[in-house]
Amino acid sequence: MSVSIFPGDREGRRRTWVWAVPFLLVIIFFAGQILAIVPAIESGMIAEDEIETYPNILYMLTVLFGSVLVLLGLWVKFFEGRGLASMGMILESQAKNKLGWGYGVGLVMATASVVGIWAFGGYSVERPQNFALVSYAPICFLALGFLVQSSVEEIMFRGWMLSRVSERFGLWAGILSNATLFTLMHVDFSGDEAFSLIDFSIFISMTMLFSIFLSFLAIRQKSVWGACAWHAAWNWSFITWFGLPTTGIALDITPLWVDLVMDESQANWVTGGAAGPENSAITMVVLLIGCALLYRSVRKTLTA
Template sequence: MTQTIFTDEPAKGWIAPSIAAPFICIFLVAISSLPLDFWFESLGLLDAKGTPQGPLGFCIFLASFISIGLAVFAWLRWIEKRSLASAGLRGDLRFRRFLIGLAIGLAMMGATVATIAIAGGYRTGDLFPAFASPAALGWIGLLLASFTAQASVEEFVFRGWLFSTVMRRWNAVAAFVLTSAAFTFLHFSPGTPPLVLVMTFAFSIFACAWAQRSNSIWGVMGWHTGWNWLGGVGFDVPITGLDTGLPALIVRMVPSGPVWLNGGAEGPEGSVFTLALLIAGSLILLWPRQQGESDGSGAAPSHHRT
């Protein structure tokens, strides 16, 4: 017995076997992003390791995720022949749900950084240094748009398309595991600390749980945007190992103490506090609903079918 999520709409095309879907995902990401990466490197926007160079490089790098979204949309539309709604872009009050997710993402990142600081992982520096530079504030605003593109595409690709594809061919457990394995693989690079890989897997489990609970991806798109954006611009620390090169929007945080506490070069996402927060959040989202509880989308979260 298999399940669907988001909608019961039947696929009119070919749905890949569950074990093949993550490899198709990795292939689509590679063919749609690598040519742009080489081009951006030739322009000096990325270095040889693919790291964005300066705020302009960062904005363009994040916005280029749109090419990945278009590749997956083409697969969804012309190979699987199903709608965007069947990949999680559905439900009522979509912008409102995105904004609620955005607010939760901002709050969770802020709480994580504050907890690390209280535990001794950060020393506080200047308050609101970005406000001394109108140019920095301009880049921070552009990065909000760029992080929105990047995070929304990742949620569409992984928690929308891949998650629903695996679930249609197998079941929810397989969808959680295979989606998170593909997401972790695509965030791996040589030398990545094991704790960061575990956190990345937990990050995806949390996002999958959110998508399943809300029966859409609008909220988790907003959450991912808020989490990444505030982590990248709020505290002058790296986000996923990348540095925007801009002064902190809120307060400059100076790492102190062990790497497992403050995340070191990975930023707060490499901290044990982030891992604990994501595990706790996942458990809350996966907790069974009380009878009659609504997910706010006007439909049941998933449906069994034979």
């Protein structure tokens, strides 16, 4: 059964073919990367092997993902003939409340994951905290950078793809299809680190739950604002609050609250390994609980 999630889903002069949605999303994402990264590298502004270092990462988080959003916006505007609301970007009085709620919950859930791993012996304090040495400026800039990056991903997956597939085949098709593509696009096929079957299974399960949780949130709020904020807080807090990697990205900055280090004697399923807390089974449990709680509020919509 087809379902309309956001206002404007049924508007427009034509629809994007559902079978083409995942392929087009991948094309738009990599085209945006090329438009942003190639000129920066060719001009010598950024060295290819220093993209994921501070402050170069700010360029990646803002310009690269901003380019992706522009391309997607052009497709929606000129091919589909729809507005931003059709991707969950609803201009409403409650938008600020949804952003604030999402950001707060994101911080709480990320902290719960880190505290859980620490309780199992996965982390220890690397050095005593000296608030005079905290990297305040980078932390603030990274907050804005991750807000851009996370919002673009949410608009793409939980905004555009979820709505386009759901309006043709129903909510569960939209939820599972965007979660599957999101997971595949986060697999590092070029990585040098070898993962065990257990580590890989946890990564797949965690990323799927991550996506399902955010789909539930977008469906509950009937917009992507809460999902954008939650995702941004989640990514930002691991690095800037605890000094831990986010999706394998580790930055050399002094965190805001405590500088933690992984206990390498512990199994990767506890610590998450080099990828950070997101690859821990404990984080998977936190997300599973979050999905269960949100499911209760969207169950009627999912089963309608």
